Amino acid sequence: MRDAFIKFDKVSKAFGIMTVVDNLDLSIAKGEFVSMLGPSGSGKTTLLMMLAGFENPTSGAISVGGKRVDALPPHKRNMGVVFQNYALFPHMSVVDNVAFPLKMRGASRSEIVERVTKVLDMVQLGSFHERRPIQLSGGQQQRVALARALVFEPEVVLMDEPLGALDKKLREQMQLDIRDIHRRLGLTIVFVTHDQTEALTMSDRIAIFNHGKIEQIGGPSDIYDRPKTQFVAEFIGETNLLSGKVISCSNGLLNVTLDGGQAIKVRSDGGLEPGKHVKVSVRPERMEIGPSAERQNELKVRVTDIIYHGDHLQVQVDAGGRSIVIKATRKAMTPEIGQEIVASFSPEQCWIVS
Numbered sequence: 001m002r003d004a005f006i007k008f009d010k011v012s013k014a015f016g017i018m019t020v021v022d023n024l025d026l027s028i029a030k031g032e033f034v035s036m037l038g039p040s041g042s043g044k045t046t047l048l049m050m051l052a053g054f055e056n057p058t059s060g061a062i063s064v065g066g067k068r069v070d071a072l073p074p075h076k077r078n079m080g081v082v083f084q085n086y087a088l089f090p091h092m093s094v095v096d097n098v099a100f101p102l103k104m105r106g107a108s109r110s111e112i113v114e115r116v117t118k119v120l121d122m123v124q125l126g127s128f129h130e131r132r133p134i135q136l137s138g139g140q141q142q143r144v145a146l147a148r149a150l151v152f153e154p155e156v157v158l159m160d161e162p163l164g165a166l167d168k169k170l171r172e173q174m175q176l177d178i179r180d181i182h183r184r185l186g187l188t189i190v191f192v193t194h195d196q197t198e199a200l201t202m203s204d205r206i207a208i209f210n211h212g213k214i215e216q217i218g219g220p221s222d223i224y225d226r227p228k229t230q231f232v233a234e235f236i237g238e239t240n241l242l243s244g245k246v247i248s249c250s251n252g253l254l255n256v257t258l259d260g261g262q263a264i265k266v267r268s269d270g271g272l273e274p275g276k277h278v279k280v281s282v283r284p285e286r287m288e289i290g291p292s293a294e295r296q297n298e299l300k301v302r303v304t305d306i307i308y309h310g311d312h313l314q315v316q317v318d319a320g321g322r323s324i325v326i327k328a329t330r331k332a333m334t335p336e337i338g339q340e341i342v343a344s345f346s347p348e349q350c351w352i353v354s
Contacts, residue, residue: 002029003030005029005032005065005188006026006027006028006062006156006188007026007027007028007063007064008024008026008027008047008051008060009025010025010060010061011023011024011047011050011057011059011060012024012059012060012212013047013055013057013058014058019212020041020043020212021047021057022211022212022213023060024043024047024213026047026207026214028188029188030188031186032189032204033187033188033189033202033203033204033205034189034190034191034203034204034206034207035192035193035199035203035205035206035207036048036190036191036193036206036209037193037194037196037199037207037208037236038194038208038215039194040194042212043212043213044207044209045160045161047209048160048192050070051069051079051158051190052074052079052081052158053072053073056070057070064077064155064156065155075104078152078154078156079157079158080101080148080149080150080152080154080157080158081149081157081158081160082142082145082146082157082159082162083160084162084163084164084165085165086141086142086145087145088133088141088145089133092132092133093129094120094125094128094130094131094132094136094144095116095129095130097133097148098116098144098148099112100148101148101152102115102116102152105152115151115153116151119147119151120147122147122181123146123147123177124143124177125140128144138165138170139166139170139173139174142162142163143177146178146181150185150187155188156187156188157189158189159178159192160192161194163175163193163195164193164194164195171198172201175201176201178202179201179202196236200224200236203219203220205217205218205219206218206219206223206236208235208236210231210235215228215231215232216228216229216232223236224236224237224283225283225351226351227281227351227353228353229353229354230281230353232353233281233351233353237283238284239283239284240287240324240325241281241353242258242264242279242280242282242319242324242350243258243278243279244256244258244259244264244277244278244280245257246272246273246275246276249274252268252270253265253266253267253268253347254267254268254272254278256278256280258299258319259321259322260319260322262299262300262319264280264347264350265296265347266347266352267347267348267351278352279353279354280352281351281352282324282345282349282350284314284324286345286350287326287343287345288326288328288343289328289333289341289343290333290341290342290344291344292344294346295344295346296346296347297344297345297346297347297350298342298343298344299319299342299344300319300340300341300342301317301318301324301340301341302317302318302338302339302340302341303317303339303340304316304317304318304323304337305337306337312327312330313329313330313334314326314327314328315327315328317341317343324343326343
């Protein structure tokens with residue numbers, strides 16, 4: 001990874017006897033887009049609020065650009081913040097809302113006009129200067145909030161579930177817009193969300209939070225395709241968990257006998273001895289119906305349910321007493337409930353989780 005621009009060094013935060021961030025280390029590079037993803041109460045928003053200066057760490061250090069910031073007030077940290085509820089001034093026009101951070105910093109009138117015009121054009125609100133927030137849609141209000149966070153050219157932009165109040169179509173468009181702005185301006189963005197798709201779509205890296213700690217951090221494909229723990233595998237996306245015992249290891253493949261007696265091969269980085277009980281994560285879309293010469297793993301299963309999803313079929317099957325799901329393409333064979341079929345997948349498409 002590139003040199004750390006934002007650094008959390010053994011940061012903890014407790015409210016009374018409850019620890020919500022627990023001795024956490026995290027480094028973020030300049031220009032990186034990092035999403036903090038996790039369930040409610042996992043510590044992600046508290047960490048963001050400590051970075052913004054709205055909460056103080058109980059212990060540990062927070063630095064930006066090599067300088068400690070945990071003792072600085074929010075307005076001296078040079079960070080733009082975008083909240084879920086927009087936090088716009090209802091009595092002010094769009095222009096005045098966006099200009100507010102510049103006025104507080106004593107910018108000249110000409111500089112304010114230039115910067116506000118530029119940033120409103122960037123978020124596609126160039127013709128909305130004199131409107132009040134109540135005259136805007138939710139998506140337009142969020143663009144105003146984003147413009148206000150960008151107008152003073154901060155070193156870092158913090159976003160706390162900024163798209164949570166938008167409908168699905170608008171949320172997806174805003175995801176692409178924010179990603180585009182990030183790439184064009186080279187911003188360092190720290191983004192809090194509970195939406196898995198949002199994190200996968202927008203991020204350079206994703207940090208999965210659980211009980212005040214980071215369970216795993218990595219690029220979207222690493223997190224999704226190679227989860228390290230059962231929590232990560234189940235939290236981001238859908239997965240099937242197969243339990244079994246390692247029989248042997250050869251050529252980078254583990255031979256695993258599942259609890260139901262069937263055998264599979266799993267790609268492994270090593271370190272697992274024969275006899276060890278393991279859990280294997282297999283994404284539903286990585287499994288296919290029918291045998292295949294290319295895929296080495298074949299499970300005999302019985303169809304228990306079929307749900308139509310338009311672009312695919314969700315096929316529920318019983319695999320020796322364990323229920324698993326297959327996302328089958330429309331081109332695949334359409335089985336019938338009660339039918340005995342083969343579910344196949346390759347060793348590269350399953351992963352050992354702790």
